[in-house]
Every structure is written in C-alpha cells, then in structure tokens.
Amino acid sequence: MMRTVDPATASGTAAASAAPAISVVIPAYNEENAVIPTIERVRQVLNDANIPFELVVVNDGSKDGTAAAAKSTGVHVVDFPHNGGYGRALKAGIAVTKAPLVAIIDADGTYPPEMLPQMIEMAAYNQMVVGDRGAAMKGVPMIRKPAKWVLNNLASYLAGHKITDLNSGLRVFQRPELERFIHLLPNAFSFTTTITLCMLASGFNVSYLPISYGKRVGTSKIKAVDFFRFMMLVFRLTVYFQPLRIFMPLGAFLFLLGVGKAVYDVYLDNLSETAVFGMLGAVVVWSFGLIADMMARMQLRPPGTR
Numbered sequence: 001m002m003r004t005v006d007p008a009t010a011s012g013t014a015a016a017s018a019a020p021a022i023s024v025v026i027p028a029y030n031e032e033n034a035v036i037p038t039i040e041r042v043r044q045v046l047n048d049a050n051i052p053f054e055l056v057v058v059n060d061g062s063k064d065g066t067a068a069a070a071k072s073t074g075v076h077v078v079d080f081p082h083n084g085g086y087g088r089a090l091k092a093g094i095a096v097t098k099a100p101l102v103a104i105i106d107a108d109g110t111y112p113p114e115m116l117p118q119m120i121e122m123a124a125y126n127q128m129v130v131g132d133r134g135a136a137m138k139g140v141p142m143i144r145k146p147a148k149w150v151l152n153n154l155a156s157y158l159a160g161h162k163i164t165d166l167n168s169g170l171r172v173f174q175r176p177e178l179e180r181f182i183h184l185l186p187n188a189f190s191f192t193t194t195i196t197l198c199m200l201a202s203g204f205n206v207s208y209l210p211i212s213y214g215k216r217v218g219t220s221k222i223k224a225v226d227f228f229r230f231m232m233l234v235f236r237l238t239v240y241f242q243p244l245r246i247f248m249p250l251g252a253f254l255f256l257l258g259v260g261k262a263v264y265d266v267y268l269d270n271l272s273e274t275a276v277f278g279m280l281g282a283v284v285v286w287s288f289g290l291i292a293d294m295m296a297r298m299q300l301r302p303p304g305t306r
Contacts, residue, residue, distance in 0.1 A: 023097030027089035028107035087191030127204035131170030201241030247289025255282035
C-alpha cells in the first residue's frame with residue numbers, strides 16, 4: 001500500500017489549521033470522472049459552513065486515472081495497488097483519520113455533500129446519521145427493487161427498528177461507536193449493511209435524514225449475487241446481536257406444529273412421535289436462543305465493565 005500526503009493542502013481550507021471536527025472518507029474505484037467534482041463539492045460545503053475537516057480519498061486499486069485525479073486536488077490519498085472491496089477502502093480511510101466525527105460519501109456523484117452540515121449537527125445526539133435516499137432512488141432497475149424491499153423489511157424486523165435505507169453510502173458517525181465495531185465490518189459492499197445492524201441492535205441512536213439522490217457517474221459495482229450475501233449477513237448479525245428474534249419465532253413454529261399434530265393425533269386416538277418431537281424441538285431451540293442471548297449481552301457490555 002502506498003500513501004500520498006500533502007499536509008499543507010490536505011483539506012484545502014483555512015479551517016484546516018484548527019483541529020478537524022470531522023474526517024470525510026471517500027472510497028473510489030474507477031471513478032476518474034467523478035472523484036474531483038466530489039472532492040471539490042465536499043470542500044466547498046464544509047468551508048462555507050466553517051467546519052474544520054480533514055479529507056481522505058481511498059483509491060481501491062482503480063484501473064483508470066482515479067488515483068492521479070484525486071492526488072491532483074492535494075487531498076490525502078490512500079492508494080491501494082489492487083482492489084480489495086468497498087469495506088476495506090472505508091476501514092483504511094477511517095484508520096488514517098483522527099477527528100471525533102467520521103463521514104463517508106461515495107465518489108460517484110450520487111450523494112449530496114450539501115447535507116453534511118445538517119448531518120453533523122444531528123450527530124451531536126446520534127451515534128450514526130444516515131442519508132436516506134428513499135423515494136429519490138428512481139434510477140434503481142426494476143429487477144433490483146423487489147430484492148431491496150425484501151432485504152430492507154427483513155433487516156427492519158430482525159433489528160427491531162424501521163430501516164428506511166439499509167446501505168446508503170452517505171453517513172456520519174461518532175468515532176468511538178464506529179470503531180467499536182470495526183473488527184466486525186467486512187471488506188465488501190456489506191460494510192454499510194453491517195454497521196447499520198450493529199448500531200441498531202446495540203441500542204445506539206440512529207437517525208435518517210431524507211436526501212436527494214443523483215444519477216451516478218460511471219457504472220454500479222453491485223452484482224445480483226450480492227443480494228444473497230446481504231441476506232446471509234442479516235441473519236448472521238441478528239444471531240450475533242439479537243438471537244431471540246430468530247430463535248423465538250423458530251421455536252414457536254415448531255411448538256405450534258407439534259401441538260397441532262398432537263391435537264390431530266388425539267382426534268385419531270393415536271399420538272405420534274412427530275408431535276412429541278415438534279414440542280421437544282421447540283424447547284431445544286428456545287434453550288439455544290436463551291444461551292445465545294446471554295452470550296450476546298455479555299459481548300455487548302460497554303468496554304471496561306465486568
């Protein structure tokens with residue numbers, strides 16, 4: 001990995017002389033046509049709001065001129081020679097920053113940096129603020145909309161919180177809470193899905209701010225197979241943080257199945273093993289759920305507690 005840093009122009013603002021209030025991380029992969037406008041818009045917005053900031057672009061092994069374009073603006077560039085994934089790029093950018101707040105924004109021109117000042121204000125009482133694309137996502141292909149609906153609603157149920165935008169790429173975090181989950185965050189696109197479920201399942205304050213969503217420059221990097229990876233990720237994280245949301249319904253299903261079969265068998269005057277196994281299976285599943293819930297609560301205790 002190679003890093004290029006120009007401390008004198010890292011943020012391009014007079015506010016850079018002060019300690020940064022927020023670190024802005026921009027992951028970029030083959031975004032040579034959009035990365036410079038994105039950088040300049042972020043700079044302009046935060047300069048106009050008089051918010052001290054540091055700006056880091058992570059070139060994730062781009063095969064075009066993304067790295068050179070980013071370096072030409074004088075920002076801090078983390079330059080990977082090979083593509084390692086959206087999540088790896090974000091984690092690398094977060095690792096080289098130091099401000100108490102961290103913002104992420106994609107380099108493709110779809111997200112409005114103009115919302116950052118308001119999101120920063122909201123971060124005073126929220127551990128994470130998410131730019132909610134909502135109805136603005138008019139450019140999503142029809143074939144992907146059912147998958148997004150299923151994924152969002154499943155994640156909302158399992159997290160116990162309404163999630164209006166599961167994988168928005170515009171967010172502001174309080175650094176301590178973000179770094180608490182760094183070891184759980186994957187290197188792939190599911191970074192944003194993971195941090196959303198981590199924050200909500202841990203009881204942190206998460207707010208959604210409606211934003212506009214522009215037409216992207218270039219092509220999307222998400223593939224159809226990513227939907228199934230997201231689904232598996234949602235289940236895994238729910239078992240990790242809120243296991244009873246999976247084990248309790250599953251046990252209830254087995255219990256009702258067993259009771260229903262027992263009633264049917266009694267009507268026929270012939271109690272079968274299936275009915276007994278169904279009810280015993282429910283007890284076993286519930287027991288596993290309670291043990292998993294106890295382990296999750298121990299895992300999620302605040303650092304320093306015993």
